Amino acid sequence: MPDRKGRYIDMVKKIFAIMLLAVLAGMPAFAAEMYDYNSAEFKDNASQFMCMCGCGQDHFECNMDGCGLNDSFKTEILEMMNDGMTQDEIKNHYTGMYGEVILTAPEKKGFSLTAWITPFAALGAAGAGVTLLVRRWVNKSRLNTDHFEDSEPKDKESELEEEILKAMVDEERKKYY
Template sequence: MIKRIIALLMVMTFAALPVFATGTYDFNSPEFRQSAQQYMCLCGCGQDHLECNMDGCGLNDSFKTEILEKLNDGWTQDEIKDFYVGMYGEVILTAPEKSGFSLTAWITPFAVLGVAGVGVVLLIRKWVNNAQLILEEVTVDSNDDVDETEDEVLRSIIDKERKKYY
């Protein structure tokens, strides 16, 4: 029984070996695309390494080949990322990290929008309250049910008639 289990494990191990030993990813693999998209091409094209199509870019081809080799050597996406960030710094990433000071890049727009949103709501509330104080009591006027579009159409027709005589 033990021999059988060992034999089975050996078969499974050998069966799995080629996956690690030889390339299973190519330039069209989603894993490769996902990885290459994370890195900014520094040739001045303004694109990531997946999309860089700049003629004479001396970086793109070798960078892509290197990513593919690393994937086929069994590196994980995070390991590849750590490797390039270690080599080039955070500037190599197409977007700031979501940690440390770079996190402020992601949070600030929503924080500002949130604070401004609260401000706008408070402002509208103040204005509405002021208007109610001035009007003293707001009653539902029968005019409220008049369709605004109908009202505008009527006004335009009256205006046209008025112009005929003045």
């Protein structure tokens, strides 16, 4: 009797193992997601490359009539995605083929990092230079004005002349305005 029970358990284990293998063998078919032109992953992949037809748009947004490059490029990307290639692998494939010219944005490493940093650094340096120049001009004009005011003592006569001149200017303004 124990021998029969042991065979029964062995048979159940074998059936369970076969069923488990069948399920595991079918998992890649279920796990492989099929992408289409409307999927977000496809948009991310296609929009990282510039269209080479001269429209200035990325491959996802290119809508130029007769752009045969865009249709074949989109088809290639979709095939690569459905074959299981990652976004980085697709990017490396096309940058190896066309160079960094095909990318919509330069990579943030190596020499390409200069393309990201240089405009902001130049703008910051120019802003700092203009600020220093304006401060120097303001300080220089203050020194000149202070020196001029200190060197010329004001007396009652000059103050009276200034008031008369201001009154005359105000009268003339009233006539024309």
